[in-house]
Amino acid sequence: MDQKTKITISDLNLHIGKQQILKNINLEIPEKKITVILGPSGCGKTTLLKSLNRLTDLYPEMKVTGNIMIDNDDILHTGEDITRLRQKMGLLSQRPYPLPMNIYNNVAFGLRISGRKKKRFLDKRVEHYLKMANLWDEVKDRLKDPASALSIGQQQRLCLARGLAVDPDIILADEPTSALDPISSEAIEKKFVELKQQYTIVMVTHVLRQARRIADYVVFMYLGEIIEQGTAEEVFDNPKEEITKQYLKGTFN
Amino acid sequence: MRRLRNIEEKFFRVLMFLSTSIIVIALTLIIVSILYKGLPSLTWEMISQTPKGGFYFGKEGGILNAIIGSLYLALASTILAFLIGLPVALMMNVHLVKHKKLVNAIRFFLDLLWGVPSIVYGAFGFTVMIYFGLKTSLLAGIFTVTLFIIPIMVRGMDEVLKTIPRGLMESALSLGSTSSEISYRIYIRQVISGLITSILLSFGRAIGDAASVLFTTGYTDHIPTALNQPTATLPLAIFFQLSSPIPEVQNRAYASALVLTIIILIISIASRYFSKRYQKNRIKN
Amino acid sequence: MVIGLIVVILLPFILGIGLYLKSTMLLENQSLFKLLFSSDWRPLAGKFGFLTFILSSVWVTVVSLLIAGPICLLTAIHLTQYAKTWVLRLMHPVIDILAGIPSVIFGVWGILIIVPFISDYLGPFLGKQVSGYSILAGSIVLAVMIIPFILNILIEVFKTLPDELREASLSLGATKWQTIKLVLVRKAFPGIISAFGLGVSRAFGETIAVLMVVGNVTTIPKGIFQPGYPLPALIANNYGEMLSIPMYDSALMLAALVLFIVVMLFNLGSRFAISQLEEKE
Numbered sequence: 001m002d003q004k005t006k007i008t009i010s011d012l013n014l015h016i017g018k019q020q021i022l023k024n025i026n027l028e029i030p031e032k033k034i035t036v037i038l039g040p041s042g043c044g045k046t047t048l049l050k051s052l053n054r055l056t057d058l059y060p061e062m063k064v065t066g067n068i069m070i071d072n073d074d075i076l077h078t079g080e081d082i083t084r085l086r087q088k089m090g091l092l093s094q095r096p097y098p099l100p101m102n103i104y105n106n107v108a109f110g111l112r113i114s115g116r117k118k119k120r121f122l123d124k125r126v127e128h129y130l131k132m133a134n135l136w137d138e139v140k141d142r143l144k145d146p147a148s149a150l151s152i153g154q155q156q157r158l159c160l161a162r163g164l165a166v167d168p169d170i171i172l173a174d175e176p177t178s179a180l181d182p183i184s185s186e187a188i189e190k191k192f193v194e195l196k197q198q199y200t201i202v203m204v205t206h207v208l209r210q211a212r213r214i215a216d217y218v219v220f221m222y223l224g225e226i227i228e229q230g231t232a233e234e235v236f237d238n239p240k241e242e243i244t245k246q247y248l249k250g251t252f253n
Numbered sequence: 254m255r256r257l258r259n260i261e262e263k264f265f266r267v268l269m270f271l272s273t274s275i276i277v278i279a280l281t282l283i284i285v286s287i288l289y290k291g292l293p294s295l296t297w298e299m300i301s302q303t304p305k306g307g308f309y310f311g312k313e314g315g316i317l318n319a320i321i322g323s324l325y326l327a328l329a330s331t332i333l334a335f336l337i338g339l340p341v342a343l344m345m346n347v348h349l350v351k352h353k354k355l356v357n358a359i360r361f362f363l364d365l366l367w368g369v370p371s372i373v374y375g376a377f378g379f380t381v382m383i384y385f386g387l388k389t390s391l392l393a394g395i396f397t398v399t400l401f402i403i404p405i406m407v408r409g410m411d412e413v414l415k416t417i418p419r420g421l422m423e424s425a426l427s428l429g430s431t432s433s434e435i436s437y438r439i440y441i442r443q444v445i446s447g448l449i450t451s452i453l454l455s456f457g458r459a460i461g462d463a464a465s466v467l468f469t470t471g472y473t474d475h476i477p478t479a480l481n482q483p484t485a486t487l488p489l490a491i492f493f494q495l496s497s498p499i500p501e502v503q504n505r506a507y508a509s510a511l512v513l514t515i516i517i518l519i520i521s522i523a524s525r526y527f528s529k530r531y532q533k534n535r536i537k538n
Numbered sequence: 539m540v541i542g543l544i545v546v547i548l549l550p551f552i553l554g555i556g557l558y559l560k561s562t563m564l565l566e567n568q569s570l571f572k573l574l575f576s577s578d579w580r581p582l583a584g585k586f587g588f589l590t591f592i593l594s595s596v597w598v599t600v601v602s603l604l605i606a607g608p609i610c611l612l613t614a615i616h617l618t619q620y621a622k623t624w625v626l627r628l629m630h631p632v633i634d635i636l637a638g639i640p641s642v643i644f645g646v647w648g649i650l651i652i653v654p655f656i657s658d659y660l661g662p663f664l665g666k667q668v669s670g671y672s673i674l675a676g677s678i679v680l681a682v683m684i685i686p687f688i689l690n691i692l693i694e695v696f697k698t699l700p701d702e703l704r705e706a707s708l709s710l711g712a713t714k715w716q717t718i719k720l721v722l723v724r725k726a727f728p729g730i731i732s733a734f735g736l737g738v739s740r741a742f743g744e745t746i747a748v749l750m751v752v753g754n755v756t757t758i759p760k761g762i763f764q765p766g767y768p769l770p771a772l773i774a775n776n777y778g779e780m781l782s783i784p785m786y787d788s789a790l791m792l793a794a795l796v797l798f799i800v801v802m803l804f805n806l807g808s809r810f811a812i813s814q815l816e817e818k819e
Contacts, residue, residue: 055705060622087711097702100725110710113720159706166710262715269616272609273629276689279682280636283647290650341542361809362547368736368805369553369798370743372770376794377553379777380560400549407546454638461640464745464770468777488642492746495646510646514639521635 006031006170006200007052012066014047014056021047023224025066029217034192034201036211036232039221040247045204048221049172052202053089054082070170087114090163092173096155098147099162103139106147106158110166125165133161134187153184160191171195173203177210189214208248212236220244284514291511294504300512304474309494311501314474316509319490321476323513325391326486327460330398334406334455337399339448342410346417360411366404372464374401379468389471392480397469401462402455409451413444446530453524457517463488487513554798561792564785573792579756581779586789588796590758594673594766597759598748599741601677606685607734614692619718637686645750648679653751656763666763669753674762676752680741688737695729696722728811735808739801745770769793 007029014022022044029035037045047056054075056062068075075085087110099106107126116122126143130136135157139150147158156176163171173192177185192201193214205211211218211232218235220228220243228235228244239245302315345356378397387393463486471483472493487509494506564573564586576587617629657670699722707717723730753765754775773790780787 050705053709055708058701058704058708083708083711083713086709089709091706091709093702093706095702097700097706099703099707099721100727109707109712109720113710113712113716162706162710172709258713258716262713265612265715266616266620269612269620272612273616273621273625275609276613276636276685277628277632279685280632282651283636283639283643283682286647286650287643337542337545341546344540344543357813359543359546361813362550364809365550365802365805366546368739368801369550370745370770370801372743372745372773373553373557373794373798373801376773376791377556380556380791403546403549457638461638461642463640463642464774467774488640488746491642491646492750495649495750507646507650510643514643517638517640517643518635521631521638525631525634 003033004031005029006070008069010067012051012068014051015063016061021224025226027219027226027229029200029202031200032196033216034196034203034214035217035219036215037202037204037219037221038211039206041206043221044224045221046174049174049202049204052172053086053091087166088168089170089172090166090168092159092163092171092176094175095179096152096159098155098158101147102144103147103158104143106162107165109162129161129165132164133157134191135161153180156180156184156188170200170202173201175205176203220247287507287510287514290507294508295511299505299508303476309497309502311499316490318474318476319485319487319509320512322484323460323487325477326394326398326466326470326484327456329395330402330459331452331456333395333399334402335452338403338406338410342407342414345411346414363404363408367408371401371462375465375468378465382469389469389483390481391470391477391484394466394470394484397465398459398462401465402459405458406451406455409454410448413447413451417444446527450524450528453520453527457520461488461513461517463492557791557795557798561788561795564788564792577758581783581786581789584785588793590756591767591769591772591793593758595742595768597673597766598676598680598752598768599738601673601762602680602684602741603734603738605677605681606688606737610685610688610692611730614689614696615718618693618696633686633689641744641746644679644683644747648675648747648751652678661763668763671751671753671765672763673752673759673766676748676766677762679747679751680744683744683747684737684740687740688733691733691736692730695726695733699725732808732811735804739804743770743797743801745774749774769797
């Protein structure tokens with residue numbers, strides 16, 4: 001590949017007790033592209049995504065070994081503050097989980113906790129990122145409403161705005177459209193294509209057509225292993241492995 | 254900024270640790286203090302004899318009347334509550350399972366009943382007793398305590414039955430057995446340990462409660478031989494002896510408290526054992 | 539089956555109506571308002587003012603919640619967010635056993651430990667001459683009794699919070715503590731209030747343990763070191779004379795009815811809040 005690599009994962013293994021969830025993951029994720037991690041459910045996609053911003057720390061039963069280099073810093077063994085590190089990455093989960101506060105504070109949350117509390121600054125940022133997530137026009141008159149009052153599609157865009165507001169370089173998305181209606185899904189997909197100008201996007205999905213629509217780079221995982229990886233054309237048009245072919249044909253299992 | 258928030262977290266973690274410790278310390282203190290005061294006065298005579306003349310002035314005798322009385326009362330009410338409660342719990346989870354709203358309403362009522370203080374049950378039992386012209390008796394006590402533990406029993410069993418996946422029931426139905434056969438066979442075998450836990454919990458409540466029997470059972474030095482006789486109970490034996498000014502009698506109160514505590518601890522351990530078994534055998538859903 | 543079910547559904551009403559019927563005798567004679575807001579308690583003269591007892595109950599309940607509430611909240615957070623496996627393995631039986639200990643044992647413990655502690659250490663330390671049998675003693679004993687009850691509900695409340703909410707907050711750069719303080723506690727807030735409400739209803743009706751340590755003096759308490767005389771203690775202490783003084787039984791049944799209604803209201807409110815919470819999920 002000719003472009004720059006943003007994230008380099010080498011020899012990543014993850015165990016829960018005796019069970020191995022991730023096996024020898026070696027992966028390079030290109031900068032400012034959409035990398036899609038594909039695979040049947042239970043293959044470890046989500047766990048891989050969560051180890052990228054060390055949410056795996058939350059579960060003491062998970063044992064992680066190997067290296068994950070982001071901008072030349074090995075985040076698994078970093079001396080840097082984990083909260084800083086997590087702010088480099090915005091996370092979008094399967095279902096939107098708005099924080100229990102109003103719309104404005106949801107977006108301002110990440111800024112506030114890192115100490116930026118000036119109202120004028122926050123106002124500007126909130127507006128900016130809500131616009132970026134295409135939500136501003138719908139909520140500008142009711143910023144003080146609880147976030148839970150929004151529709152689920154709006155909530156997911158709010159979560160996007162919230163994640164963008166901490167100014168990350170990377171967006172991690174875990175099946176971000178699986179709970180959404182087709183129109184909201186399309187809006188998110190379009191947004192992602194737009195956002196890759198500025199951000200490195202890693203998205204987990206099991207919706208094949210979605211992957212075909214937006215992926216630049218594809219990683220296919222099965223039972224905790226990476227079976228195949230390459231550019232979208234390579235993987236979709238000329239898969240090398242038998243399992244990948246089956247999965248792409250939809251004859252899997 | 255960063256240091257400040259670290260200090261704040263540390264401070265609260267210390268507080269959390271202290272709070273957790275307080276709870277452990279409180280329990281330890283309770284058990285140790287009861288042991289410390291109760292053991293020296295706990296003799297074989299205490300638990301094998303009924304009160305003799307002058308018992309309440311520190312002379313011979315024991316609290317066998319209260320121990321037996323409490324066991325009678327708790328056993329009878331637990332059995333009654335079980336006989337009334339099991340069908341209700343089964344009905345909620347088998348026959349009415351499709352009427353979710355109704356079942357939830359019943360649960361709501363049971364939870365409300367669970368919250369009613371035992372002294373209110375006691376007062377109510379007393380009014381009923383007077384209304385029917387009854388005297389304080391084992392029967393009146395059983396009636397009151399049964400009412401008091403029914404919600405505990407039913408909700409406990411309901412929580413156990415609730416965890417059985419619908420699929421299990423449906424597969425049993427498709428094998429051709431009728432609805433009530435299922436309810437009495439497969440269900441019970443599956444969750445027997447869970448049910449025993451609820452029964453033990455109810456029994457513990459029944460044997461330990463004082464306020465509900467204060468009005469209704471009366472108190473006597475004899476072991477009751479019929480339902481219409483008054484009966485002594487352990488909690489009241491402790492309560493009455495402790496209000497005596499004579500040190501020997503007070504010491505016996507501590508020994509009686511130790512007896513009750515040991516009974517409760519045995520029930521606790523047994524129900525822990527069964528609830529573990531229940532959780533192990535439980536079908537994962 | 540059906541009979542059992544009907545009994546269960548009707549029981550709360552039967553309880554209420556039964557007590558009401560018994561207390562009508564008194565209510566026909568004196569106005570409810572006067573009964574509830576007068577502190578003139580002279581049964582022999584036919585004066586039944588409940589104010590002293592109601593205020594004592596309020597004192598004991600509020601102080602016990604002030605003690606138990608923070609302890610439960612902090613412990614619940616500790617156990618659900620921080621604690622290692624061995625702590626959980628220790629705490630589960632501790633909470634269960636504490637929940638199973640009979641009221642009268644708590645009373646004995648109160649007399650053995652709490653009352654002397656107040657009269658011999660805490661009182662003198664604060665420069666007060668006190669007997670120890672006081673609102674404070676009742677509240678401490680009561681607090682320990684309702685701790686397992688509130689704590690179990692709180693643990694459930696915190697357990698039902700979705701992991702993704704924690705993850706969302708952490709991924710925005712919040713520390714664990716910030717996440718707990720700003721997100722989890724806030725999300726759990728209705729559940730926390732309900733747990734406290736149920737704790738109040740439990741505390742308000744508790745009888746024997748409180749009765750044993752609270753002093754039972756018929757004067758309006760003016761501080762936590764003074765003795766009190768809560769409603770349940772009043773009922774329990776006087777059942778003996780109940781039938782020998784005219785109207786006395788009616789008055790005590792009215793006290794039970796008041797108790798029943800207050801407890802029901804707190805229960806209803808809290809359960810309702812919890813059920814609303816569950817439906818939203």
